[in-house]
Amino acid sequence: EAGVAQSPRYKIIEKRQSVAFWCNPISGHATLYWYQQILGQGPKLLIQFQNNGVVDDSQLPKDRFSAERLKGVDSTLKIQPAKLEDSAVYLCASSLVGQGATSPLHFGNGTRLTVT
Amino acid sequence: EDQVTQSPEALRLQEGESSSLNCSYTVSGLRGLFWYRQDPGKGPEFLFTLYSAGEEKEKERLKATLTKKESFLHITAPKPEDSATYLCAVQATASNYQLIWGAGTKLIIKP
Numbered sequence: 419e420a421g422v423a424q425s426p427r428y429k430i431i432e433k434r435q436s437v438a439f440w441c442n443p444i445s446g447h448a449t450l451y452w453y454q455q456i457l458g459q460g461p462k463l464l465i466q467f468q469n470n471g472v473v474d475d476s477q478l479p480k481d482r483f484s485a486e487r488l489k490g491v492d493s494t495l496k497i498q499p500a501k502l503e504d505s506a507v508y509l510c511a512s513s514l515v516g517q518g519a520t521s522p523l524h525f526g527n528g529t530r531l532t533v534t
Numbered sequence: 535e536d537q538v539t540q541s542p543e544a545l546r547l548q549e550g551e552s553s554s555l556n557c558s559y560t561v562s563g564l565r566g567l568f569w570y571r572q573d574p575g576k577g578p579e580f581l582f583t584l585y586s587a588g589e590e591k592e593k594e595r596l597k598a599t600l601t602k603k604e605s606f607l608h609i610t611a612p613k614p615e616d617s618a619t620y621l622c623a624v625q626a627t628a629s630n631y632q633l634i635w636g637a638g639t640k641l642i643i644k645p
Binding site for chain 1: 538565566568575576577578579580583585621623625630632633635636637638
């Protein structure tokens with residue numbers, strides 16, 4: 419089975435610019451997650467979708483971050499405007515089942531963002 | 535407050551030298567504890583899920599165990615290809631089923 423696809427792999431932007439990341443989950447996976455991982459730390463959940471509805475976005479900085487999942491499949495995460503502290507790896511993950519169920523997450527290889 | 539702590543932060547072993555990684559947790563209503571492996575430049579890769587105290591899971595040179603307060607990832611006779619960061623995450627009812635992640639243990643196996 420094909421894994422979670424993410425693009426781009428790397429992105430370098432200046433502060434105050436905008437950037438977008440794309441994710442295609444494993445086919446049939448209803449739940450999609452966006453995580454931020456700073457070097458030396460565990461992943462931090464930004465937003466969780468169940469099909470095309472938002473389940474949890476409590477840790478998403480909504481003044482600058484936005485995400486959508488159209489038609490319950492692909493998803494995009496956008497940052498506008500970027501700050502230096504947004505430099506991190508942005509991971510997309512998907513799982514077969516959603517809220518309340520115990521199901522392993524399958525991760526993509528992430529996008530490494532550097533804000534200068 | 536729900537919390538997951540992994541130790542040590544880093545561990546260097548010689549090839550063949552067995553050891554254990556620790557993941558201690560304080561959560562209400564444990565639903566499951568997950569172990570993941572993360573290689574440089576890659577996303578975390580799922581290894582095991584443990585659900586209740588006393589449960590054990592094995593995969594090749596890795597064995598995960600669970601008690602009411604912590605989990606251990608035992609690595610037996612490791613090889614250089616086992617070098618990676620090992621992440622622990624806990625799912626609990628009190629945290630609305632969201633995963634609470636540890637910071638990971640970076641394991642380096644020298645040939």
